[in-house]
Structure formats: structure tokens, C-alpha cells
Amino acid sequence: MKKMLLMLMSIAFVNVLLASAEANTENAQENEALEEESDALFEAGFDVDFYTAYVFRNQVYNDRPVAQPCVWADFIAFDPFYLGFYVWQNYDLTNRRREEMRGEWNETDYNIHLGATVWANEDETMSLTLEAGHEWFVNNVKSEYSKDYASSCEIYVKAEFENPIVTAYGQVSHMYRPEDSTHYELGLKRDFVLMEEMALGDSLTLGFDWNVNFGSGRYLDYIYSGVGRGAFIEEDEDEYFERGNKDGIGGTTVKLILTWQLCDCFSIGGVVAYTSLLNESIRDGYRDSGWYWGSHYDADCVWGGVQAKLSF
Numbered sequence: 001m002k003k004m005l006l007m008l009m010s011i012a013f014v015n016v017l018l019a020s021a022e023a024n025t026e027n028a029q030e031n032e033a034l035e036e037e038s039d040a041l042f043e044a045g046f047d048v049d050f051y052t053a054y055v056f057r058n059q060v061y062n063d064r065p066v067a068q069p070c071v072w073a074d075f076i077a078f079d080p081f082y083l084g085f086y087v088w089q090n091y092d093l094t095n096r097r098r099e100e101m102r103g104e105w106n107e108t109d110y111n112i113h114l115g116a117t118v119w120a121n122e123d124e125t126m127s128l129t130l131e132a133g134h135e136w137f138v139n140n141v142k143s144e145y146s147k148d149y150a151s152s153c154e155i156y157v158k159a160e161f162e163n164p165i166v167t168a169y170g171q172v173s174h175m176y177r178p179e180d181s182t183h184y185e186l187g188l189k190r191d192f193v194l195m196e197e198m199a200l201g202d203s204l205t206l207g208f209d210w211n212v213n214f215g216s217g218r219y220l221d222y223i224y225s226g227v228g229r230g231a232f233i234e235e236d237e238d239e240y241f242e243r244g245n246k247d248g249i250g251g252t253t254v255k256l257i258l259t260w261q262l263c264d265c266f267s268i269g270g271v272v273a274y275t276s277l278l279n280e281s282i283r284d285g286y287r288d289s290g291w292y293w294g295s296h297y298d299a300d301c302v303w304g305g306v307q308a309k310l311s312f
Contacts, residue, residue, distance in 0.1 A: 049069070049306070050305045051304065059277075063301055064094040066091060125164050131159075135153070137153075152177055156174070167190060170187070182216045206257070208257075210255075220247075249279055265310060268309075270306055273302070
């Protein structure tokens with residue numbers, strides 16, 4: 001009788017242990033799911049890039065080293081929509097452009113955007129994402145020389161179609177201050193995983209990115225500071241370069257990006273890029289406008305740098 005009681009008690013104890021273990025497993029899975037859901041609902045990060053040149057929309061603004069940090073965050077209020085923002089800055093490490101730009105955060109960009117994955121197939125190897133946003137490009141240099149250099153504002157819409165072969169993307173931006181003008185960008189990109197589950201780090205990835213930009217004549221005049229198919233004109237003893245770009249192509253950039261993902265939240269990488277002006281009118285302007293910082297702004301430029309990205 002005692003043996004039977006002990007056996008029953010032992011069986012009951014084992015059942016309690018099994019039930020407890022099962023409950024703990026279920027709780028752990030629920031907590032993990034909640035953590036994953038929380039991670040999916042909010043993501044933020046801090047990026048720091050060091051480049052040998054400052055290139056914006058296939059225009060070389062400074063062909064000497066710069067630092068460009070960025071703070072960003074994305075929120076998913078209700079699936080599939082996300083709301084995000086970022087603050088980006090440029091810091092010239094030399095006085096190549098102008099003396100007052102060295103050692104100053106001479107440009108700050110503010111962005112706010114709303115996007116959504118509007119379509120995705122079942123295994124998520126293909127998707128279409130749309131995003132609309134507003135951008136402020138703020139000139140922080142307050143010298144006598146640049147006090148009239150206006151900051152700019154624009155709205156934009158962009159799309160990205162991801163698929164197993166190559167991701168295609170495009171963007172239309174309309175500047176409404178200080179110029180009323182439009183900019184277009186088209187590109188292709190693809191990431192190739194070279195190594196996974198390494199002894200040190202999660203993965204090593206090689207990325208390829210190519211894009212080309214277009215613009216209205218007014219936009220090309222603005223971004224390339226008036227260099228175009230005009231000519232030098234003397235007026236009141238002042239010599240200036242007449243604006244006159246036509247609607248058309250701007251330039252192109254090809255990038256190779258090697259990214260070492262050390263963990264889920266941190267990666268470092270290296271970039272090698274080539275930027276070239278495809279607009280012959282602007283190329284001619286670069287050659288002809290000797291007063292126009294021609295040595296600072298290159299029609300063709302090989303540049304690169306390092307990137308560090310932290311997310312949480």
C-alpha cells in the first residue's frame with residue numbers, strides 16, 4: 001500500500017513538474033513574441049559616416065573628407081504603415097570649400113515621413129513599399145559670404161520594389177523653397193551575402209547600388225549653382241554666369257558597400273563609389289567658369305569611406 005502511495009505521489013509530482021515546465025515554456029514564448037512585437041513596433045538608431053567627399057544627388061559638394069552623423073527612428077502605429085524621422089548633419093573636416101565651413105556643423109537636414117508596404121507575396125521575397133515625406137535642408141553657416149544662401153524645403157514620394165533579382169527604387173521630389181522645381185531619381189540595388197554565422201559576427205554582405213538623377217531646368221540651376229549652358233556676361237563691371245540649364249539628366253553614382261554585421265544591433269562597413277556628371281552642358285560650365293570653385297566641385301570623382309550603424 002505504501003509503495004502504491006509513493007508511486008502515485010511520484011507520478012503526481014512528475015506531472016506537476018511537467019506542467020510547470022510547459023507553462024514556463026509557454027510564458028517564455030509569449031514573452032519572446034511580445035519582445036519581437038515590441039521591436040517591430042519601434043526601431044531607432046545612430047549612424048556615423050566618414051567619407052572622402054560630400055556627394056549629394058550625384059553632385060560633388062566637397063571633394064575633401066567629411067563626417068556625416070544621423071539619428072533616426074521608425075514607429076509602426078498600425079500595420080502596414082510606419083512613421084519615421086531622421087536628423088542628419090554634415091561636418092567639413094577641412095576648409096576646402098570655405099574657411100568658415102571647417103569645424104562647423106554647416107548643414108542640418110530634418111526629415112519626417114510616412115510609409116507602408118502596400119503589397120507583399122506570401123513568402124515575402126517580393127514587396128512594394130511607398131513613402132511620402134518632407135525634408136528641410138538647413139544652412140547653418142552664418143558668415144557674411146553665405147548669409148543669403150537660403151535653406152530649402154521639399155516634399156517627396158518614393159517607391160521601392162524588392163525582389164530576388166534586384167531591388168528597384170525611385171523618388172520624385174518637389175522643392176517649394178527657395179526654388180519651385182522638381183527632382184527625379186531612379187536606381188537599382190542588391191545585397192549579396194558572402195558569409196554567415198561567422199566566428200566573429202553574424203554576416204558579411206556585399207552591396208551594390210546604382211542611381212541616376214534628373215531634374216527640371218530650375219532644379220539643375222539650383223543644385224549646380226547656375227553652372228550650365230549660359231555664358232559669362234559683363235554687367236555693371238560684375239561678371240557672372242547666366243543660368244540656363246534645360247530639363248534633363250544630372251549625374252550618376254555607382255557604389256560598392258561591404259558590411260560586417262557584428263550583431264543584430266551593430267554593423268560597420270566600407271564604401272567605394274564613383275560619381276560622374278552626365279550633363280554635358282554642366283560639364284562645359286565647370287570647364288568655363290574659372291571663378292566658380294571649379295577645383296572644388298568635380299565632374300568625376302572616386303570617393304569612399306567607412307560607416308558605423310547602431311540600432312535598437
